[in-house]
Amino acid sequence: MAGPVIEARGLGLTFQTGDGPVHALKDVNLTIGRGDFVSFIGPSGCGKTTFLRAIAALEQPTEGTLTVNGMTPEQARKSRAYGYVFQAAGLYPWRTIAGNVRLPLEIMGFSKVEQEARVNNVLQLVDLEGFGKKFPWQLSGGMQQRASIARALAFDADILLMDEPFGALDEIVRDRLNEELLKLWARTGKTIGFVTHSIPEAVYLSTRIVVMSPRPGRITDVIDSPLPKERPLDIRDSAEFIAIAHRVREGLRAGHSYEV
């Protein structure tokens, strides 16, 4: 499939609330290509979640156009274009880890044999083989979040949308999961949209960093990362890394001075 995976043109999204309209997104233009790892960073309320939800057809844009694999977001959803990972793992307590990963497969009507094979495959991908029979409460927070990533990968969508998936985890676990996510991305070649509040996380993971600012929510900078695809954790001490992080920080600061 040629062409962009996600394309937003003049995208706007206004929530009508009790105390007037909230411009969650305004005039957003962005093109995401196949295999990109795009991070969205910006202060709270700048519309990162809203943008991701619009891509996933969980919100309706009020202006502009948004296409996913050349289709409307709804059509893309029907063709199982994306998996969505929320901030909380949100595993069903009454299902085992394998049962949770199987959930989308059951709903989408995969055969029993196929379900089994896919569950095993993705559990291996997130390093959870052997934990399939455990219940969520028997796993640590980091493992639960990995299981929720496995669940999003199970039906082999080629887009992965992740909204602060590691936001609730501690620094050390987060570092490990970041490394693993990069490996997983390299192995699967998926297109990833990733929301974060952490500058180092955004720089470490992404091929492109989208800096956003609030009121109205808009894109203020898009940075193409010159970092190589192969990224050991200590790349974060390199001059290149620090330079990008600096530019992101400047972008965030500039966005902030807008208001006042």
Added chain:
Amino acid sequence: MKAVVPILTVLAVIVALWYAAAVWMNAPWERDQAARAGTAITFAQLLPLTMVQERPVLPAPHQVAVGLWEGLAGQAITSKRSLVYHGWVTLSATLLGFAIGTTAGVLLAVGIVHNRAMDLSVMPWAIASQTIPILAIAPMIIVVLNSVGVSGLLPKAIISAYLSFFPVVVGMVKGLRSPDAMQLDLLRTYNASRAATFWKLRLPASMPYLFTSLKVGIAAALVGAIVGELPTGAVAGLGARLLQGSYYGQTVQIWAALFTAAFAAAALVALIGAVQRVTLRRMGMAR
């Protein structure tokens, strides 16, 4: 095991208070008798007499215990004087009513959660139905059903159902709505149908709520069955025993029937508790 000591202590205190109350409440009658016979009676003479009256105002615990034992074990269980017989009459109406009430409650809850019109219309009626005193409506149900030729078990079961559907509706609506926005959004990203959302998310999520309501519901169903036996001068059932006991001043019989009802309620609630534990453990929801 540690729980046993406090429970026994409380029980001992209750029994002691009960004995004291029995003496106090039955004493006037003994004094009356003595006064009529023109004799004086001392407290020491009076005390044992208050424990063995034929028709005490408040029977002493051991009298109730004897009445209970004779009613439960001292008769053939087919005898009209057997509490097992009467208990079973009431219990069968309770169970049938509970089954009807639970089914109706669950179906109404499913409707309320999935249909906006039902959401707006059913709940106020359900609440209104519970504000009508059951004692007022029970005779009408019995009489109306009797006039169309339905009598026996079913009218009582319907009164049971009337009382037991309500906690089930309330609990199930809450349970079916317990999944949060994120869990519902997750299913939307799978393009899940409403049916799939119901079977895979809403229903399993509602299980703890369901069991809590069932415990309330079964106790209410038992009350309903007993109340259903009161207005018609029913000849069988714990309600009938209560009524006859009060006609003839057989307080021991009343208390024995009351205790049978209480034990039955406790056993039913415990049974549901056991099913709850097994089910939730199977589901992995109990740790």
